[in-house]
Amino acid sequence: MAGSEDKAKEIVARYPEGRQRSAVMPLLFLAQQQVAAETNTQGWLPIPVMEFVARELDMQVIRVLEVATFYTMYNLVPVGRFHVQVC
Numbered sequence: 001m002a003g004s005e006d007k008a009k010e011i012v013a014r015y016p017e018g019r020q021r022s023a024v025m026p027l028l029f030l031a032q033q034q035v036a037a038e039t040n041t042q043g044w045l046p047i048p049v050m051e052f053v054a055r056e057l058d059m060q061v062i063r064v065l066e067v068a069t070f071y072t073m074y075n076l077v078p079v080g081r082f083h084v085q086v087c
Helices: 002-013 020-039 047-056 061-070
Strands: none
Touching: 002 020, 020 047, 020 061, 047 061
């Protein structure tokens, strides 16, 4: 999706030279939104998507996975159209 590629480049450009890896969270969120739009769900992050983000940021996949598993804003498995969380 060309719009997503442009948005991803814009996000990475916000970070100073040598600090582009800091864009991992917004890129994961963008990827999850893209999956949501394509599947008409809340979105989630399949392993190939996280691998792609890791390649784009020159990071190890495990580092991207660590971020995705730490924050509850990322879904690692498919969720339905509505996702209710109770705290």
